[in-house]
Amino acid sequence: MLRMFFPIIFSFFCISNLSANGGDDQLRKKADEIAKEILIIDTHIDLPLLLLQKDFDVTVESNNGEFDLPRANKGGLNAASMSIYTSSRTENNGSFKRADTLIYLVQQLESKYPDKFTIAVSAEEVEQNFKKGIFSLPMGLENGSPLEGSLDKLHYFFNKGVRYITLCHVKDNHVCDSSGDTTNTWNGLSPFGESVVREMNKLGIMVDVAHVSDSSFYDVLRLSKVPVIVSHSGCRSLTPGFMRCMSDEMLKALAKNGGVVNIFFGSTLLNNNVRNEYEEWQKRRQEYLKIKDHGETQFAVENPINLGSIQDVIKHIDHAVKVAGIDHVGIGSDFDGVDLLAAEIKDVSMYPNIIYELLKLGYSEKDIRKIMGENFLRVWKTIDKNKG
Secondary structure (H helix, E strand, O other), X not given: OOOOOOOHHHHHHOOOOOHHHOOOHHHHHHHHHHHHHOOEEEEEEOHHHHOOOOOOOOOOOOOOOOOOHHHHHHHOEEEEEEEEEOOHHHOOOOHHHHHHHHHHHHHXXXXXXXXXXXXXXXXXXXXXXXXXXXXXOOEEEEOOHHHOOOHHHHHHHHHHOEEEEEOOOOOOOOOEOEOOOOOOOOOOEOHHHHHHHHHHHHHOOEEEXXXXXXXXXXXXXXXXXXXXXXXXXXXXXXXXXXOOOEOHHHHHHHHXXXXXXXXXXXXXXHOHHHHHHHHHHHHHHHHHHHHOOOHHHHHHHHOOOOOOOHHHHHHHHHHHHHHHOHHHEEEOOOEOOOOOOOHHHOOOOOHHHHHHHHHHOOOOHHHHHHHHHHHHHHHHHHHHHXXX
């Protein structure tokens, strides 16, 4: 998850190549119908950070962020894993308190709007809520730093409703090494990290290996007695050298483990060219703001940016299916946590565009159901069934 917010980008440079303007109308109609009928689960959305804003109302449609309930309803989204995110900078520096605050804010949604939201703590609850028309909010702790070396705190978060934990973020922590760090502090899992994985298996908390280093990933697979998840990632063979994504060997190992990889939507994470262009754009922006008084808006007007394409998302989904198999791929957008999103998939109202593109590739409705949520639910049920 990247932490760069430039809302004016979308105001001025949403590249107008939406597939909705052309293509097979019947196929698009079918995609819309499927989105309304099936259970769609996004395994990673950073809404809790927006809830820190006192004036933010998630029940009202707005342009503030990428998630609100009206847009989710338009897109057919039925459940979204709430990212309880703590920065790598909070390691040994307030991470527990920060995570607890974000959990409280999600709980407030359930308390304030009980007819609209429920914190789901099992796959069965998600399915029941879907039938009732209630939006499910499973919670995932993004970064193991809030554990602060204590299995008691692991139990605390479980009792608060957390059902998956991303072991680290962009830097090594006391649990494991990160794909974003070259320090190799532990050469994989730390001794405490090993005990965390074992205890998560016992409790029925999903082990999330997004963000972890390759060595950490294989350590987890060696230790875990149940399938693991990747809440938001992509395919490294499509982004050579970008360690945040998974290699084909890792995808195959994940499939053998019985787990599921959920593909994120951020353009800079899915396309090396877009990421390189964006980094250059950032440098120009910083230089511009040093010598110009026009500010962000004028810079955006003078410097159009490539937002990427929905095809990047589809290529990663399709590649993951070809390598890991149709039963091991899902979606984990990282909405409200990435810097650039393609115009065709820029918020939670646009999941039908994913379905449309998959239909164009020849995916069946059965396969689409798996990708859009069933695979994740299956893994969750397996972990729950084998806990203890």
